[in-house]
């Protein structure tokens with residue numbers, strides 16, 4: 001009976017550690033990040049409100065501390081901190097307004113039905129000056145080296161864009177790329193984003209954007225694999241060496257454009273986690289505020305496929321490991337039973 005008691009105590013402590021202490025430590029060490037939201041309007045407005053709340057807290061704290069300062073020097077120092085906190089709050093509030101305006105202007109487009117033929121015409125008058133569309137016979141106008149130099153990054157082919165990206169994101173991207181990609185902190189009127197804003201050709205902006213999107217959807221394949229999502233949406237910036245994928249963009253140009261070297265993603269699924277990637281890809285600013293990695297704007301389906309693919313490449317032994325885990329548990333259960341029976345047999349003779 002003593003053994004049973006020891007076993008029960010051991011099980012209880014294991015459960016407390018596993019389901020209590022470990023998750024608690026995790027919440028304390030890494031702040032809570034809400035899950036990915038593919039309604040990007042809601043996502044942007046929620047995150048902006050969270051940032052405003054955070055900035056308000058910092059400001060209130062700085063005001064409180066200012067009252068406690070005694071010497072002139074300390075008061076001046078604290079005043080500077082307070083001024084910065086006020087500026088941060090103003091930036092956060094501006095950003096909320098910016099996203100409200102962006103998504104407000106998408107509302108009209110959402111309601112419209114696009115004309116694929118017209119969309120094709122508009123596309124061939126505007127977008128093809130930078131984007132190729134090989135499936136429709138539009139080859140790139142310049143080579144990768146020149147594209148890297150001109151735009152900082154090789155411009156993606158859009159043959160699958162209609163299947164890969166969220167429809168509302170595409171609308172936002174076409175009317176205001178820097179805001180849709182959440183790179184407003186990096187690009188503005190003085191430092192313009194390399195993809196130009198689209199202004200209507202004949203006059204009705206909303207209708208023309210809806211036409212372009214309808215066109216992109218009509219030429220996209222029905223099924224797109226995770227690898228294809230990677231190639232079209234990530235490969236211009238990230239290598240995936242484990243699958244022999246090397247980005248076409250020249251490194252120095254890319255570093256100049258992004259301000260840092262985007263990492264190889266072969267092992268990222270293990271360095272971070274599936275959960276992390278799910279929230280990160282949908283809205284990089286949520287996990288790394290101020291990062292230059294753009295929101296990629298994938299729809300939920302293509303994001304899931306992409307993550308599966310990254311898991312296959314980075315963690316190909318996962319299913320083997322899980323099966324082996326079950327075998328090991330089975331082995332130990334049998335071992336425990338045999339050990340118990342053996343012990344009983346030995347002790348019976350000794351008593």
Ligand code: HEC
Nearest residue numbers: 126127130151153155161174194195196198233295296297
């Ligand atoms: C002046 C060049 C230029 C024009 C014109 C242009 N783009 Fe782009 N586009 C780019 C560049 C550069 C990128 C890559 C930006 C990056 O990765 O940071 C891009 C990226 C994209 C992406 C991928 C966005 C993502 O989330 O990964 C889509 C979709 C796109 N453009 C659609 C269009 C459409 C539709 C048009 C026409 C209305 C258009 N572009 C016109 C330069 C251009």
Ligand code: HEC
Nearest residue numbers: 233234237258260261262263268281288291292293294296
């Ligand atoms: C226009 C270039 C660009 C594109 C396109 C791009 N990324 Fe990134 N990515 C970056 C940069 C730059 C960083 C480094 C960010 C930093 O450290 O602030 C980064 C970092 C990352 C990280 C590491 C985050 C971390 O916690 O360190 C992951 C994961 C990632 N990207 C995934 C993706 C995936 C998946 C795609 C395609 C769906 C993609 N990226 C498309 C530029 C890009």
